[in-house]
Amino acid sequence: MKPELIKREGNSVTFEIIVDAAEFEKAIDKAYNKTKSKYNIPGFRKGKAPKKIIELNYGKGIFFNDALDIVLPEVYPAAVEELSIDVVSQPSLDIKDIKEDGSIVLIAEVDVKPEFTVENYNGVEIEKIEKEISDEEVENELKALVEKQSRMVTVDTPVESGNIAVIDFEGLLDGVAFDGGTSEGYSLEVGSGTFIPGFEEQVIGKTAGEEFDVNVTFPEDYPTEELAGKPVVFKVKLNEVKVKELPELNDDFAKDTTEFDSLEELKNDIKTNLVNRAEEEAKNEMKNSVIEKIAESVEIDIPESMIEAQLDRQIQEIEMQLSYQGWNLEKFAELSGQSIEEIRNSRKEEAEKLVKNTLIVEKIAELENVEVSEAELEADLENFAKMYNMEVEKIKASIGEAELEGMSSRIKADKTVDLLLEKAVLK
CATH class of the missing domain: 1.10.3120.10 (Trigger factor, C-terminal domain)
Structure with missing residues (x-):
């Protein structure tokens, strides 16, 4: 049976769907076969009780909800298409009536795309945007390529800013270790500002094998409330000091790491890509x-x-x-x-x-x-x-x-x- 549009108020549409009695009865049968195993009826093995017996024990509408779940994916989209409405929300569904012939009358309420007009959209004035690529941007891309080809080398010298300090540490608040304050073999780039203010500065000058205390105070706005604004001590062991070794930027670098034969070709390619991106x-x-x-x-x-x-x-x-x-x-x-x-x-x-x-x-x-x-x-x-x-x-x-x-x-x-x-x- 054809659906019927009842009303449209703004972006809300209400319509009626009638589910044919024979169609709904088929859905009832499917619901029964799908759920019968969960009903215990005296005198019948679990899952073997006839549909009529289950309905007598639990009520005529026992399979209605499951049957609706089965039939709706078929009748609801068909109704929406028949009414030519552009639905943008999940439907709110209610059973309005169960007719004498067994057919079901449903009321659906949905949101639809709003109606509006767009005029004067051609020839809109906007600011022209042009972006130029500087030599500095090209150089920064080259530096990034060099960084990718860098390697870490262990040294016997004291820690300097920019070095990688491989450390074990344990954070203590009033002499007790706190959550998240302990780690082993952590690679800290000194000077990166990764740790609490004051921590990295106290690692500078230390050499591999040293054990020392780092005294710092957590910032007042630190997210963990029990640590915010609190002074703590970190027990630190410096295991290793590493420095970054960068390859020389020349024609050989271009040949060894890219498809280009010279540094100039590499630079031109980088600039072309940057221009296209811009x-x-x-x-x-x-x-x-x-x-x-x-x-x-x-x-x-x-x-x-x-x-x-x-x-x-x-x-x-x-x-x-x-x-x-x-x-x-x-x-x-x-x-x-x-x-x-x-x-x-x-x-x-x-x-x-x-x-x-x-x-x-x-x-x-x-x-x-x-x-x-x-x-x-x-x-x-x-x-x-x-x-x-x-x-x-x-x-x-x-x-x-x-x-x-x-x-x-x-x-x-x-x-x-x-x-x-x-x-x-x-x-």
Whole structure:
């Protein structure tokens, strides 16, 4: 039976879905077969009681919830498609009626994409961004390459700033070791500011084999409350002193470590890459400026569910980044002196802005009839495969329809913003 739109108030839509009696009975049977093993009925072995007997003992509606879970993935998407509504939230569902013929009447309430207009989006005036690459930036890239080829050499000289001191240490507060204050074989770059202020300075001048005390006071704003502002003593043993040995930067270095035959060729390649990167950054900044400029004149009543969904994605990204460093969100929140809810709320304005900009780009793509060709999608898949050193066919086999749709949406958005930048007036 066809769904029926009941009302639309702002971004909220309420509609009715009728689940056919025969269809629901099939779902009841599936629910029974799925859950019958958990019912104990006297006179029957566990899992062997007939459906009617279980219903007599537990009530006619015992399988309703499970049956709804089975039938909804079929009837709900079909209803949404039939009504042509662009849903952006999980549905709130209620059973309105169970008819005499056994059919089920459901009421669904959802948020949908907001309706709005975008005008005067072509020829937007923005500031032209140009970035120049200095000789210093090229030299810094060369220094980084040299650093990668450096090696650590053990020396018998006293510790100097810039040396690596391999130490064992134990931190004592009022003579008692505290959590996180003990380590063995720790490589400390002296002068890096890694440790508590005053610690590294007291290592300078010491030689391998020495054992000594380091007296420091934790900062008043130190995240661990029991240590904040407290004087402590570290019992330290210096095991080894290492210095960084850097290769000489010349033609031989270029030949030995890169595909170039001279230092000049290497420098030119570095500058070319830096210029390309700077141009791409400038282009991206101007793209953002175009969207921001258009967004200034567009009013959108954004459903809260869309903002919350965007916040969920942002928090997931933070959690993923933290996991790479062996952290979790709870620990990060504790050390930053915030609750997880405060971290979330601090990003709400940014989330709302991202949702608004995405909606605007989607609307303009629709107005400009921007489409994604099979060739463009194929090229994107090939780039993805190269990035992860995989075969394109394996990539295709591993991603589903939703992922492909997401890739297509991203390409469409990129094409739309490129179009807007092409038509923008650069001041």
